[in-house]
Every structure is written in structure tokens, then in C-alpha cells.
Amino acid sequence: MKKPLILVTNDDGIVSPGIRALVEEASKLGEVVVVAPDSPQSGKGHAITIHDPLRLKRVKVFDHIEAWECSGTPVDCVKLAKHVVLKDRQIDLCVSGINHGSNASINIIYSGTMSAAMEAALEGIRSVGFSLLDYSFDADFKPAKHWIPGIMSFMLERPFGEGELLNVNIPQLSEEEIKGIRLCRQADARWVEKFVEGHDPSGQPYYWLTGEFVNNDEAEDTDVWALKNGYISIVPSKHDLTNYEALNTMKAIETVKKATEKQIAEDITA
């Protein structure tokens, strides 16, 4: 049987330990090609590079594995991988990560790791983002590596319908402490920001983003609950941002009904 073709990317950059761990596991299951950013791209969300040219360079980072570093964002990496590096070849799976740090809950929207995976899904490629709840460079990826082949094999062998994108987060626990996997929805948590204010050497003010993760959604079907209780969380994800509930509510509001007719601007400001 032909080996599946697995595209590996991340947002921490091609020389981070997390992507190395993922490449090791992926290469046991298929032919691996790596296209990843040449510098850290955390927090880049679904950014793409429109106003500047992109650079793409073959590099020797992993033994016996084709690898390219790219000057763009994680989403740029996926687009370049598909259209330039792997032109005309079918990609069987895209895996992104292992991210150094959580992409559970609202983090998905800021995450370069998950945006790369989502971009692959938009291109029709089955895709998984992996994140470990440990931000440190020296994070221990061994427990994560125990679970990753199973999840990759599942995605390779057992399609579950359209929108094949998984957001997988792994708690910072030992192999023995991890209780298993939970299928979850995204918890409705958010970041409460603070800015550290300072002055640069020439006396000009600057602001540096920091913040605190606040979760008011304690339900047991959420990813945050699963992770807090020793489980790996898997959230099947998609790119539809429509608020269907609000759509139905709004359709029932008289002023909005009127708004669907001509000249409502005057009506509803009157």
C-alpha cells in the first residue's frame, strides 16, 4: 500500500522541539514533508501575507525528511506547501504543532497552529492541530507522543464526514496521569487583557500585551473541563462563524423585518 503523504507545520517555527516531536510520530505513519515558519508566529491567527513576497527555502533540520522554511505566517506555509512545494500531489493529512501552549477554547481564534490546520481543512485536507499545555521550550512531549499516532491514524483511516478538522489539546501530565480522550465543544472563555506600559531607551512610551485566561463556562462537555480533569480534549472544528441562534432571533424582530425592505435606514433611525 502506498504510504500516505503527511504535511507537517506549526507556528512556533521549524526549529522548535514541538514540531520535531510531531515529525517523529508522523514519519512512522507516512511520507512526511515539513513546511513551517522560519521564525516564531504565535498569535498570528489566520493572517496571510498579501502586500509582501514570500520566501521559501529548503533546509536540513530533520534526518531523511524533506523540510522547507517559509518567511510567512502558518497559513502562508500551508498555501505554499499545497500549491508550490507539493504541486499536484494529494496530501492525505496535515498536522500542525505540537504547539508549546494551550489552544483550547478561545485560543483557537488567535492561534497560528490551529489557523494552519484550518487552512488545510479549507483546502479539503483532513487536518489536526496538536497543542500541549506547557509553554516552555523544554516541555516534555513524551506523553503527548503516546497518543498522537492513534489520533493521526484515526484521521487517515476513518473519515467522519465533511469538515475534518480536529483541535487536540493535551494536558501537562505524565503518561500514567492522562485519563483518556474526551470529545468536546469549545468552552466559552476569553482573555482579559492588561498592557504593561513602559518607555523605550529614547523615552517613547510602549505598550506590551499580557493577559489572564478567564473561563466562566464550567460545563463538563467543554475542552477546558476535559483538560482540567486529566483528559486530552478533541474539538471537531470548522470555519463557519455564522451565529445561527442570533440569525433566528433577528429574523423575528420587527425592525429587522422592516430593514429587509427598502428605505429602512430612515424608519429605524426615526
Place this chain on the structure above:
Amino acid sequence: MKKPLILVTNDDGIVSPGIRALVEEASKLGEVVVVAPDSPQSGKGHAITIHDPLRLKRVKVFDHIEAWECSGTPVDCVKLAKHVVLKDRQIDLCVSGINHGSNASINIIYSGTMSAAMEAALEGIRSVGFSLLDYSFDADFKPAKHWIPGIMSFMLERPFGEGELLNVNIPQLSEEEIKGIRLCRQADARWVEKFVEGHDPSGQPYYWLTGEFVNNDEAEDTDVWALKNGYISIVPSKHDLTNYEALNTMKAIETVKKATEKQIAEDITA
């Protein structure tokens, strides 16, 4: 009655004609404060700036309107506006745009304009992103301006529940040609990318992103349909990327059920 406080931002930069048109309409309805990027930030999605300090500078761009330019992304602008510029004040509405170009369908996920609006919604602020289907600098914003006050007033006066975020797109038509407003869902369209390849003056290769918008979702309840048929599209939007349909399907799959128990990695790769 106290005037509402309206935060205005965008992704095309503080000196673009689109934000000027929006500031003009917003200032008829409330007290306006502008915090917008100091350079074009199209396609920045939900990117935030983590690894660098941000600059924030009071500027004189609009008559009698407090305005600040920021070195960061559109999402950074909203965070800085709330926590640094407007510290402790209640923001009644955030409006983002008017974008030069469409943010209908999948464009929402790449859009700095919509990501700024979504960030405001995450902060609990009612929020609207406005986009005109005309990418040119000299776009005619007059027809859009006819409809914008009504939509802003609706958001200020008539809350329709949680998740108060609207993605408003306006067709490139005259005031007379616009047929009205349609409440829609996000069409399931995507971009098919191409890269223009070239060599820079020193002979190094580069790749420049371009692409074609492809829509296979022709249903009449979509934003793409509405715009094509002469209507302004309004898609109520939210930040939950959970694929609930896939979640239910996956829960029914035996191998995934097993995966929720310990040691499935071996099971499902066997």
C-alpha cells in the same frame, strides 16, 4: 440623554477613505473615538502582537474627533482602545471599516476588519464590521453611508441577545440599485490560490500570493447570494468554531468511543 460612545477602527489604516466615511456617520450618532492601524493590515485575521511592544500615538486626522494610530494589528487596536485609551469607560458600540473590499463568506476568517469587530464582541461590546465590495482607493462610499446609520442605530438601541456581532457587506451599486437588506448565513465559499513566482534583483526566488474566489454554495440564504442579487448582506457572527455536526457524528463512531477509554492509541492503530 448621554451620547453613546462609539469606537471606530479598521484594517486599511487610519488614513483610508473607508474609515473616514464611517467616522462621519458614527459622529452623527455619538461621541466617536478612533483607534486604527498606522499602516494597511488587510488579511491580518485575528493576529495579535505578543513578541513586540506596541506604539500608540495621538493623531490629527479627523476634525474634532479624538484619534489614535497604533503600530499593531486591528485586534491590537481594539485591545489598546479598551484598556489603554478608553480605560474604565463603557464602549456602547464598536464599528470597523468601511473595508475596501468584500468580507462576505470565508473572507471573514482572513479579515482584519472583521477580526477587530469580533475582538470587540469578545470584550462584550456590540460590534459591526462594514465592508464595501470595491477594493479601489476611490471607492464610492455614498450608497453605503445611506444605510449605515440605520444599522448602527439598531445595534445601539435594540439588542438581540448575546453574541452581538454583525458582518455587513454592501454591494458595489448606486443608492437606487440597492434593493434592501438580507439576513444571511455565511456562504461556504473559498479561495483557490495561485502564487506568482519571480526572482528579486539579487536573483533569489519569491512567491506572491494571489487567488480566485470560488463559491459552490449557491443557496438563497447566503451572503454571497444576497450581494449578487443587489442586497446588503448581514450575517450575525460569533467566535465558536466548534463543528457540532461532526461532534455528534464522531461520538457515534465506535473507534472514537473506544478512544475515550485509556490506551486507545494502541487499539486504533492496531
